[in-house]
Amino acid sequence: MIKKSGECYLCGIDTKLHQQVMQFRTGHSKKKWICAECTVEVLRHNFTFVCESCGDNFVASKKRELCYFCNTGLNKRELWRVKAQNMRTSALGLQSDLTLMEWWEIILKYKLMCAYCGDEEFEEMDHIWPVSKGGGTTKTNVVPACHNCNSSKWTTF
Numbered sequence: 001m002i003k004k005s006g007e008c009y010l011c012g013i014d015t016k017l018h019q020q021v022m023q024f025r026t027g028h029s030k031k032k033w034i035c036a037e038c039t040v041e042v043l044r045h046n047f048t049f050v051c052e053s054c055g056d057n058f059v060a061s062k063k064r065e066l067c068y069f070c071n072t073g074l075n076k077r078e079l080w081r082v083k084a085q086n087m088r089t090s091a092l093g094l095q096s097d098l099t100l101m102e103w104w105e106i107i108l109k110y111k112l113m114c115a116y117c118g119d120e121e122f123e124e125m126d127h128i129w130p131v132s133k134g135g136g137t138t139k140t141n142v143v144p145a146c147h148n149c150n151s152s153k154w155t156t157f
Contacts, residue, residue: 094135
């Protein structure tokens with residue numbers, strides 16, 4: 001995104017500016033307006049990534065899956081859960097295209113509760129159509145479930 005003119009956040013020169021997400025050593029990131037020369041310098045030492053949780057672009061010096069704002073314990077756990085289930089179904093040749101954003105939409109749809117009983121907080125990702133029967137890890141085939149509901153469900157198939 002280009003702003004017509006202004007003062008560069010890094011060098012202070014009054015020129016045309018680009019919006020760039022800056023990562024700070026404190027772990028915070030902010031969108032700042034910097035000039036083209038500073039943008040090239042920032043990108044030379046850093047890389048631009050897309051956060052798997054919020055979808056925002058951010059700059060970091062090493063590969064990260066989550067931006068600093070989304071890099072919380074809960075998000076890390078759910079990212080690991082999505083990746084593990086996608087790898088599991090992919091290894092079996094089944095569809096595995098669930099993203100972290102889609103999984104969060106599903107979790108929030110059920111208000112962080114089990115999709116089956118609604119009484120307990122979810123603990124696991126459950127495949128509605130089991131992986132053993134050919135069900136993949138897709139947004140239409142997974143729901144949050146408590147351990148009791150998920151482990152007792154197999155008897156109904």
